Amino acid sequence: MTEPARRERGIAAYASQFGVSDVEAEQMFVERFGRRFAEEAFNAAGGGAWEADDSLSLRDRSLIVVAVLAAQGGVESRLRVHVRWAIEHGATAAELEALACLLANYVGFPRASVALEVMRDELRSIGRSSGEPEAEPR
Numbered sequence: 001m002t003e004p005a006r007r008e009r010g011i012a013a014y015a016s017q018f019g020v021s022d023v024e025a026e027q028m029f030v031e032r033f034g035r036r037f038a039e040e041a042f043n044a045a046g047g048g049a050w051e052a053d054d055s056l057s058l059r060d061r062s063l064i065v066v067a068v069l070a071a072q073g074g075v076e077s078r079l080r081v082h083v084r085w086a087i088e089h090g091a092t093a094a095e096l097e098a099l100a101c102l103l104a105n106y107v108g109f110p111r112a113s114v115a116l117e118v119m120r121d122e123l124r125s126i127g128r129s130s131g132e133p134e135a136e137p138r
Contacts, residue, residue, distance in 0.1 A: 003043070010046030016088075017081050062086035067099055070115030071107040079115060083122040093128045 008022075015025035029038035050061060066086050069079040083096065096119045104112035123129060 006046035010042035058089040
């Protein structure tokens with residue numbers, strides 16, 4: 001793949017994640033991070049990481065990224081984008097809820113609970129629900 005094609009695919013991937021046009025995605029990245037960092041991000045995102053193949057679907061890849069971001073902690077703004085993208089790629093609210101519960105055993109309750117709060121907030125914002133009632137405040 002040529003470098004210009006890879007760059008354009010990267011911009012298109014970010015545009016899809018943020019629900020904006022390619023031009024808006026490029027402007028947003030350059031304004032926020034500067035041209036040099038933006039170009040690195042476009043080229044990295046334009047690689048094969050988000051190509052569905054026989055091994056991993058886009059849904060699978062999205063769930064993996066959501067799990068990794070939840071495990072890292074402190075990246076809630078990135079997690080929000082990937083929760084929305086996971087839904088677009090076919091993940092369900094129930095799967096995201098189950099993922100957070102599983103993560104609590106492996107990354108700890110604090111990180112998993114923060115991730116679950118972000119997931120539920122994003123699901124509400126796009127009109128989806130986990131089907132799980134939230135606890136009433138005491």
